[in-house]
Amino acid sequence: MAEIVVNCLIEKIAEALSSVAIRRVGSLLTAERQVHSKIGEIKGELQVMQEYLRYADSYRGSNRQVVRAWLNGVRDLAFQIEDIVDEYTYLMSRQNRSKFLKGHLFRVFNYSHDRALHRIAARLEKVESRLSRLSETNNRYGLRIPEGASNSLNNEREMGWHLAVSAHFLKEDDIVGVEEQREQLIRWLTDEEPRRTTVSVWGMGGAGKTTLVASVYRAQRIIGRFDCRLWVYVSQSCTTDDLLRRIMSEFYRENTEAAPHDISSMDHRILVETIRAHLQQKRYLIILDDVWQTDVWTNVSDALFDNIAGSRVVITTRKQEVAIKADDCRVVELKPLKEEEAWTLFCKKAFQREKIRICPQELGYWARRLVEKCEGLPLAIVTLGNVLAQSAKTELAWKNVHDNLLWETSNNPELHRVSVILSLSINDLPNYLRSCFLYCSIFPEDYLIERKRLIRLWVAEGFVKEERGESSMEEVAEDYLNQLVGRCMLQVVERNEFGRASRCQVHDLMRDLIVARSREENFCEIYDNNSRGNAQHRVRRLSILGGRGDHQLSMNMEQLCSFHVFSSSSVLSPLLLPKFKLLRVLDLNCAPIDIIPDEVVQLFNLRYLSVRETKVRELPKAIGRLRNLETLDAWLTCVENLPSGTTKLENLRHLMVKKIQCKTSRYTNSVTGVHATDRIDNLKNLQTLKAVVADEDMIKHLGNLTLLRRLEIVEVRHMHCAKLSKSIVKMQHLRHLVIARKYRQETLQLEALSPPPPFLQKLSLYGKLDQKVLPNWLISLANLTHLTLQSSGIGEDSLLLLSSLPKLVYLILFEAYDDQPLHFKAGWFPQLKVLRLQDMAHLSSIDIEQEALINLQELFLIRCRELKMVPLGIENLTRLQKLELDDMPQELVEKLRDGGESKEDRLRIQHIPVIMNWVKMGDSWTEERLS
Numbered sequence: 001m002a003e004i005v006v007n008c009l010i011e012k013i014a015e016a017l018s019s020v021a022i023r024r025v026g027s028l029l030t031a032e033r034q035v036h037s038k039i040g041e042i043k044g045e046l047q048v049m050q051e052y053l054r055y056a057d058s059y060r061g062s063n064r065q066v067v068r069a070w071l072n073g074v075r076d077l078a079f080q081i082e083d084i085v086d087e088y089t090y091l092m093s094r095q096n097r098s099k100f101l102k103g104h105l106f107r108v109f110n111y112s113h114d115r116a117l118h119r120i121a122a123r124l125e126k127v128e129s130r131l132s133r134l135s136e137t138n139n140r141y142g143l144r145i146p147e148g149a150s151n152s153l154n155n156e157r158e159m160g161w162h163l164a165v166s167a168h169f170l171k172e173d174d175i176v177g178v179e180e181q182r183e184q185l186i187r188w189l190t191d192e193e194p195r196r197t198t199v200s201v202w203g204m205g206g207a208g209k210t211t212l213v214a215s216v217y218r219a220q221r222i223i224g225r226f227d228c229r230l231w232v233y234v235s236q237s238c239t240t241d242d243l244l245r246r247i248m249s250e251f252y253r254e255n256t257e258a259a260p261h262d263i264s265s266m267d268h269r270i271l272v273e274t275i276r277a278h279l280q281q282k283r284y285l286i287i288l289d290d291v292w293q294t295d296v297w298t299n300v301s302d303a304l305f306d307n308i309a310g311s312r313v314v315i316t317t318r319k320q321e322v323a324i325k326a327d328d329c330r331v332v333e334l335k336p337l338k339e340e341e342a343w344t345l346f347c348k349k350a351f352q353r354e355k356i357r358i359c360p361q362e363l364g365y366w367a368r369r370l371v372e373k374c375e376g377l378p379l380a381i382v383t384l385g386n387v388l389a390q391s392a393k394t395e396l397a398w399k400n401v402h403d404n405l406l407w408e409t410s411n412n413p414e415l416h417r418v419s420v421i422l423s424l425s426i427n428d429l430p431n432y433l434r435s436c437f438l439y440c441s442i443f444p445e446d447y448l449i450e451r452k453r454l455i456r457l458w459v460a461e462g463f464v465k466e467e468r469g470e471s472s473m474e475e476v477a478e479d480y481l482n483q484l485v486g487r488c489m490l491q492v493v494e495r496n497e498f499g500r501a502s503r504c505q506v507h508d509l510m511r512d513l514i515v516a517r518s519r520e521e522n523f524c525e526i527y528d529n530n531s532r533g534n535a536q537h538r539v540r541r542l543s544i545l546g547g548r549g550d551h552q553l554s555m556n557m558e559q560l561c562s563f564h565v566f567s568s569s570s571v572l573s574p575l576l577l578p579k580f581k582l583l584r585v586l587d588l589n590c591a592p593i594d595i596i597p598d599e600v601v602q603l604f605n606l607r608y609l610s611v612r613e614t615k616v617r618e619l620p621k622a623i624g625r626l627r628n629l630e631t632l633d634a635w636l637t638c639v640e641n642l643p644s645g646t647t648k649l650e651n652l653r654h655l656m657v658k659k660i661q662c663k664t665s666r667y668t669n670s671v672t673g674v675h676a677t678d679r680i681d682n683l684k685n686l687q688t689l690k691a692v693v694a695d696e697d698m699i700k701h702l703g704n705l706t707l708l709r710r711l712e713i714v715e716v717r718h719m720h721c722a723k724l725s726k727s728i729v730k731m732q733h734l735r736h737l738v739i740a741r742k743y744r745q746e747t748l749q750l751e752a753l754s755p756p757p758p759f760l761q762k763l764s765l766y767g768k769l770d771q772k773v774l775p776n777w778l779i780s781l782a783n784l785t786h787l788t789l790q791s792s793g794i795g796e797d798s799l800l801l802l803s804s805l806p807k808l809v810y811l812i813l814f815e816a817y818d819d820q821p822l823h824f825k826a827g828w829f830p831q832l833k834v835l836r837l838q839d840m841a842h843l844s845s846i847d848i849e850q851e852a853l854i855n856l857q858e859l860f861l862i863r864c865r866e867l868k869m870v871p872l873g874i875e876n877l878t879r880l881q882k883l884e885l886d887d888m889p890q891e892l893v894e895k896l897r898d899g900g901e902s903k904e905d906r907l908r909i910q911h912i913p914v915i916m917n918w919v920k921m922g923d924s925w926t927e928e929r930l931s
Contacts, residue, residue, distance in 0.1 A: 008435070008462065012082060013043040016089045035088060035117055038124040042081060045131055049074070073134055075522060077127065079540060079559050083582050084123055090604045090628075091116055176348070176378075177341035178212050181332045185216045188330050189285065189312045190225055195327075196306040198297070200315045202323035203334030204488030204507065205421045206379030209316040210289055212334065216314075217287060226312075228284040230254065236292045236428055240299040244271040247286070247303070251278050275303040283309040291317045292428060297325050318425055320486035336376025336507070345378060346371045349385025366398040373405060375508045380418050387414050406512070419513055425489060426513065435463045436480050437489050438523050440506050441514040442543040442564050448493055448503045451481060453589075453610075456631045456654060460585050460608035461562065472687065472709070474653075497785070497809045497833050524562075541585075558582075561605070565591045577602065588614060589633075601625045611637055612656075624648030632656070634674075635690075641675045642692075647682040654688040658712075666886055666918055666925050667836070667862065668814075673714035673740075681705060689713075691738065694720050703727030712738035716767070718746050725752035735759055741767030744791065750775050764788035766814075774798045782806060790814035796823065803828035815839040820866075824873075826851040838862040848873035855879055862886040870895050875908040883909065886918040886925070893917050896930045 016039070053074065175182075181201075188199050201209045216222060217231065230250040234243060245263055248271065252260075266274070286304060291297060297315060304313060317323055323331050337345065350367070351357040359367050370388070374380035384405075391397050405415070429437060436458050443449055455477040458464050464477045484490045485501060489510065494503040506514070518524035518541075528545035541562035557579035564587040577599035580586075585608040586600065594615040600606070601622045609626070610633035617638040623629075624645025631654040632646075639657055646655075657674040676692040681701035689705065690712030692698065699720050702713075708731045716724065716739055728737065734757035741748055748767040754777040761783055769775070769792045778784075785807050794802075794816055802808070809831050820842050826849045829835075833855055837843065844866045856877050861867065861884070868891040874880070885893060895905040896915055909915060915931035 008082075011465070012085055012462070013039055013046075016085050032092070032117060035121050035124065038121065038128065039085065039088065042124070042128060042131065045128075045135075046078075046081075049135075070134070070137060072522075073137075077130055077134065079522070080123075081127055083559060084120060084127065086582055086605050087116075088120055091120070175208075175211060175215050176345040177337040178208060178334070181212060181334065182216055185213070185314075185332060186219060186221055189216065189314075190221060192310070194308045194310055196304070196308075196311040196313065197327040197330060198313045198315065198325065199330040199332070200317060200323040200326040201332045201334060202317045202320060202488070204377070204510075205318055205425050206377045206418065206509075207334040207336070207488075208378040209334055211378065212332075213287055213289070213314055213316055217285075222285065225283070226285040227282040228254065228279070229286075230284070231287045231289065233289045234291045234296060236424065238292075238296065240296065241268055241271060243288075243296060243300055244268070244275060244303055247275055247300075248278075251275075272303040276305055279304065279311070280307060282307070282311075284311045285314070286312075287314045287316070289316050291315050291322050292319065294319075294322050294325060297322070318488050320488075337378060337381070338376065342371050342374065342376050342381055343368070345381050346374075346385050349382050350388040352385075352389050360393070362395055363393065363398055366395060366402050369402050370398065370405070373402070373508065377507065377509060379421060380509055383414050383418050406516075418509065422510055422513055425487060425510075426517070429487070429489070432463065432465075433480060433483060433487075433489075435461075435523075436477075437484055438514050438518050438521075439463070439541075440490070441511065441518045441524050441526065442541065442562070443506070444528075444545050444566050445508055445511060446505065447566070448505060449490075450503055451478070451501055454504070455481065457585060457587070457608060459653075460630055462584070474687070561585070563587065565589075568592055581605075584608065586610070590614065594638075596620055598622070604628065607631070609633070613637070619643050619646075621645065627651065630654065639674055640672075642677050644677045646677050647679050649683060651685055652683050653685050655683070655686060655692075656688060656690050658691045667838070667860070673712075687733075691740075694724070694742075696720070696723075699723050699727060703730040706730055707733055709733050710736040712736075712740075714738075714740040714766075715742035716740060716746070716748065717742055718749065721749040722752050725750050725754075728753055728757065729755065731757050733757070733759065736762040738764040739766065740764075741791075751777075753777055756781060759783055762786035764790075764812075765792060766790040768793050774801055779804065784808055786810040788812040788814065789816040792816045793818050795819050800825075800828070807831060809833045812836040812838065813840070815841070818842065821845045821847060823847045823849075824852040825849050828852045829856075830854055832856055834858045834860075836860040836862065837864060840864040841866070843867050845869055846871035848876055850876045853877055858882045858884070860884045860886070861888055861892075863888070865889060868892050870905045870908060875911065878911065880912050882914040882916075883912050883931075884916045884918065885930075887920060888917070893930070 053071070185199065185201070188197070201213055203209055214231075217229065223229070228251075230247060232243065232246045232250055234246075238246075245266070248263055284304075288297070288300075297313075304311075315322065315326070323333075336342075346367070347357050347359050351359065370384060371381065374384060388398065388401065391401065426434070426437065439458065439461065440449065440454075455474050458477045458480065459473045464473045464480065466473045467476055481490065481501065481504070485492055485504070489506075490501075490504040491507060492501040492503075493505050494501075496502045515524075515526050519526070522540055524541040524543060525539045526543050526545060539557065539560055541564075542560060543564040543566065545566050559582065560580050561582055562585040563580060563583060564585070577597055580603060582605050583603045584605055586603070586606060587608065587610045589610050589612045591611070591614055593611070594617065596611060596616055596619060598620050600609070601620050603626065606626050606629055608631045609629060610631070612633045612635045614637055616634065617640075619632075619634065619639060619642065621643050622645060623632075623643050624647070626649060628651055629649050630651055632649070632652060633654070633656045635656045635658050637657075638659060640659060642657065646652075659672045659674060673691040673693040675695075676698050678697055679701060680689075680692070680698055681704035683705065685707060686705050687707055688710045689708060690710060691714050692712070694713050694716045696719075699713075700723060702711075702724070703726060711728070711731065711734060713724070724739070728734065729752075737757070737760060739748060739750070746767055747770055748765060749770050750765075751770070753775065756777045760781055763778070763781070763784060763786070765788070767790070769789075774794065779801050782805075784805050787802065787805070787808060787810070789812070791814070794813075796819055799817070799822075802811070808829065811829070811832055811834070813836070815838070817837075817840055822837070822840075822843055822845070824847065829852070832853055835853070835856060835858070837846075837860065839862065841864075843864045846867065848871055850873070852873075853876075857879055859877070859880060859882070863886065866889075868889045870892065874883075883896075885896070896909060896917070909931075912931060915929070917928040917930055918925045919928060920926075
C-alpha cells in the first residue's frame with residue numbers, strides 16, 4: 001500500500017508544480033521559489049524510492065515485520081507531504097484569485113500569504129529531514145529484499161496448489177450445488193465437435209472452481225474418452241515457458257517416465273515442438289487450473305495445437321477477461337451457494353464423524369449464524385465445518401466460535417487459509433484498482449453500493465486519472481468498476497436494462513479482509529458498535545457505522561481526508577469540523593441532520609459534499625468558498641434555493657438538488673425543483689445538473705454548459721421553450737434530459753430542439769406536446785433507450801412512430817395516451833423490455849398482436865381505473881417475467897387472482913413467473929402475490 005500512496009503522491013506533486021508554474025511563470029517570489037524547489041526535490045527522492053517500495057510491499061520474508069515498520073513510516077510521511085502539497089496548491093490558487101486587491105488590502109493579504117508560505121517551507125524542511133532518516137534507517141538495518149523476492153508469495157501459491165490437489169480426493173457426495181454445471185461441463189467435453197475447444201470456469205476465490213472441474217476430471221465418461229489427461233496448476237507468477245515445462249513434466253508423470261534432465265534449460269521453441277510431438281496423435285484433455293493472465297492461454301495455445309481429434313482444454317480463473325477466451329461462449333460462472341445448499345454442505349462437514357449428518361436442534365441457531373457468515377462461499381463453509389467438527393458440540397462452544405470469528409487474524413491455520421486464498425485476488429490488483437477496492441471498506445456489511453455514488457467518490461478521492469480522448473473521469477471510473485466486477489471483487493446485485501451494474505456489494509469475507517487491511521495500512525478506519533476504544537494512529541478516512549455518535553471520537557483528525565456516516569444516531573458536530581481542515585469527502589447521505597454547520601465552508605480541500613435524503617433546509621450562504629468542490633448532492637432534501645455563491649464553484653461537476661413533497665405511488669414521487677442562482681453558466685465543468693427551476697435568465701445562459709451529460713429542468717413555461725431548445729442543441733455530450741412544465745395547461749413547444757444531442761439515451765417530457773404531435777427530432781434519436789411521456793396527449797399514430805426507435809427498451813406512458821383502446825400491432829417496439837402504463841383515465845382495453853412487444857420482460861399497470869379486463873394477447877408476450885398492478889380495478893385483480901372464476905384468463909397468464917398486486921395501506925404498500 002505504501003507504493004500506491006507514494007505513486008499517487010508523485011502524480012499529485014507533478015500536477016501541483018505544473019499548475020503553479022503555468023499560472024506564475026516569471027513572477028514567483030522568493031518564498032514561493034523556495035517552496036516550489038523543495039517540493040520538486042522531495043518528488044525526486046520519492047521517485048528513487050519507488051522501485052524499492054514495489055518489492056517491499058509484496059515482501060513475505062523472515063524480516064517482514066521490520067520491513068512493514070519501515071513501510072509504515074514511509075506511508076505516514078507520504079500522507080504529511082500530500083497534505084502540505086494540498087495546502088500549497090490552495091494557497092497559490094487563492095493568491096491568483098486575489099489580484100483585484102489593491103493598496104493596503106493587497107499588502108495585508110500578501111503579508112499573510114508570505115507568512116503561510118514560510119510555515120509550509122518550515123514543514124517541508126522537517127519532512128525532508130525525516131525522509132533522509134528513513135533512507136538512513138533502511139541502510140543501517142540492511143532492509144534489503146533478496147533477489148527474486150519481489151513476488152515472494154510462495155506460501156500463498158503453495159496453499160493454492162495443495163487446495164488443487166485435495167480437490168481430487170473429495171467424495172462425490174461432498175460436492176453440493178453444482179450438479180447442473182457439472183453436467184454441462186461433461187456435455188461440452190464429450191460432444192462430437194472435432195475441433196479442439198476451450199471451456200472456462202470462473203468465479204471468486206474459494207467458489208469451488210477447482211472442486212467442480214476435479215469432479216468432472218475423475219468422471220468415468222471423461223476417463224474413457226481421452227487418450228491423454230493432464231492437470232496443470234498455473235498460479236499468479238507463472239510465465240509462458242514455466243507453464244510449458246509444467247505441461248511437459250505432467251506428460252512424463254502420466255506415462256510414469258523420468259523427465260529429461262535438461263527440461264529446465266529448454267528454450268521456448270524446443271518446448272513447443274516437444275509438446276506438439278507428444279500430442280500429435282492423441283485426443284487430449286488439459287486442465288489449466290488458476291489462470292490469472294489472458295496472455296497465458298494466448299501464448300500456450302500454439303503448443304496445444306488443434307489436431308482435429310476432439311481435444312479439450314479447461315481453464316479455471318478468477319477473471320472474466322480470461323474466462324471469455326473460451327470458444328463458442330463455453331463459460332461456466334460459479335456464484336455463491338444458495339442458502340439451503342450452503343446449509344447442506346456445512347452439515348456434511350461439521351458432522352462428518354456422525355452417522356447421520358444432521359445438525360442437533362440445540363446447535364441450530366448458532367450453526368445457521370455461522371453459515372450466514374460464509375455467504376455461500378464453499379471454501380469458507382468447508383473450512384468452518386472442518387474446524388467445528390473438531391470442537392465440542394455445545395451451544396456455548398459454537399457461540400464462542402461465532403463471536404470470535406476473524407478470518408484475517410485467526411490463529412487457526414484452517415481459518416487463516418481462507419483469507420490467504422482470497423488475499424491473492426487483492427494482491428493481484430494493479431495500484432489504480434487496489435485503492436478503489438480498499439475504499440469499498442467504508443460501506444457497512446451487506447450494503448448495496450450505488451454505482452454512480454461510488455464512481456463520484458473515487459473521482460473526488462483522486463483515485464481516477466483523466467485519460468486522453470472523449471472519456472470523462474466518471475467514464476474511466478466506471479471502467480474501473482467493471483474491472484473489479486470482472487475480477488469477482490465486487491458482486492453485482494442489480495443491473496439495468498443493458499446489463500450495466502446499478503448496485504454492487506462486497507462479499508462479507510472479502511469485506512472483512514479489506515477492513516482489516518485498510519486499518520493496518522491507515523487507509524481507512526471503521527468506527528462501529530464493535531470498536532474498542534479509539535484509534536491511536538493518524539486516521540486518513542473515517543466511516544461511522546452503527547449507533548455510536550461522533551462525539552465519542554478522540555482520534556487524531558489532522559490528516560482526515562474522508563468522512564462518512566452510515567448511522568441513524570450519529571450527528572455531525574460543528575466542533576469537529578475545524579479538525580477536518582484537509583477533508584476531501586464529506587458524505588452525510590441519509591444522516592439524521594437538518595442543518596449543515598457553517599464551518600463546512602472552511603474545508604478548502606472539499607471535493608464531495610452529500611446531504612442526500614436528509615432534512616437539511618438550506619445550504620451555507622458562503623458555499624462559494626469551496627472552490628475545489630466537484631459534487632454537491634442535495635437530492636431529495638428540503639432545500640428550496642441555491643445560495644448565490646454556488647456560481648463561484650468553478651470546479652463543480654455534479655449539482656443534484658430536488659425537494660421531495662410526497663410519494664404518489666410506489667413508482668413516483670411528487671417533487672419540486674430548486675431555484676438556481678444567476679449566471680449558472682459560470683460552472684463550465686458541470687456534467688450533471690438536476691433539478692433546477694427554469695427562469696428566463698438561467699435558460700438564456702444554459703447553452704454555455706456544453707459539457708453537460710445530464711440535465712433536469714422543471715417548471716418550464718411555454719415562453720421558455722424556444723430559448724431552452726436552442727441551449728440544449730449546444731450540449732453535444734448530453735445523455736439524459738428531463739423537461740417538466742410548470743402548469744398543467746402549459747404546452748412544451750420543442751420543435752426548435754433540432755438537431756438534438758447525438759448521444760441522447762434517456763428522455764423524459766412532462767407536459768402537453770403541441771397538437772398531440774411528436775416533434776420530428778424525437779423520432780431521429782437513434783441512441784434513445786429510455787422514454788417517459790407524461791400528459792403529452794399522444795394517440796395511436798404517435799405510438800406507431802415511437803415504435804420505430806431502434807434502441808428503445810424502457811417506455812413509460814404517464815397520463816400520456818388519450819385513446820380508449822391501446823393496440824400494439826405486429827412489429828411494434830421490437831426491443832422494448834419494460835413498459836409502464838400509469839394514470840390512463842380513459843384506457844379501457846389493451847390488445848397485443850402476435851409479433852408485437854416480442855422482447856417485453858416487465859409490464860406495470862398503475863391506476864388505470866377503466867381497465868377491467870386482462871390485456872388481450874398477453875399470452876403472446878412469451879418473454880414476460882413480471883406483471884405488476886398498483887391500485888387497479890378490483891375486477892381485473894380478481895381475474896388474475898389464483899382460484900378466480902375466469903379459468904381462461906388464468907391460462908393466458910400462466911407463463912408469467914411473477915404477478916403482483918400492490919395495495920396502499922396508509923403511507924405504505926402491501927404486496928399480494930397473484931402468481
